[in-house]
Amino acid sequence: MLVMMSALAAKISQQFCRNLQKTHYQVSQQQLRWAMQTQEKVVKDRLQTDASGESKPLALDGDWHQPLETQGEDYTVVSQVEDAQDCFNVNNLLTADIAPQGQSAPGVAEKSRKARIVEQLLTESGLSPGTAEAVYFQLVD
Incomplete structure (x- = not known):
């Protein structure tokens, strides 16, 4: 027991x-x-x-x-909050920028944000702006 x-x-x-x-x-x-x-x-x-009442971007x-x-x-x-505004995936460069509905593309083509980012990266790495633009168009083609 x-x-x-x-x-x-x-x-x-x-x-x-x-x-x-x-x-x-x-x-x-x-x-x-x-x-x-x-x-x-x-x-x-x-x-x-930090963003109240301001139209400018937040300071980093x-x-x-x-x-x-x-x-x-x-x-x-x-x-920690990270600013991913300027981050991008190189694979996304191949996708076309689509104009918002109700808006037509302007007569003078403005460079897409992706194109400006890639060209800026290439320019900062030592290429001339013309060469950077040519390299971008080769990547897209």
Whole structure:
């Protein structure tokens, strides 16, 4: 009888420990979610504050670009907003720029944003503007 009671007590103790660990894990995960949501709200507020009332782009060294770190008991959440406006995928250069609906292409063709970016990169790497334009058109063809 004593052996059975000891075995039952051990089993109950093990199950209690497992449930306690599971609860601790769930609480940690919820705290992490809350920390991430809080950081997202802070970043949105920073962006709205920095951009409010201005029609010019945000300065790259502004407060919005600074890393934000939140530390908890068992975790650290670090986030940072990156400006991906000037990032591009070279494969996307092959896709044609489509004019918005309701607008027709102007009589004088203006260079697409992609073309300007590629030509600027080529020019900054040492090519002349004419050569950079020729290289771009060779890439597109």
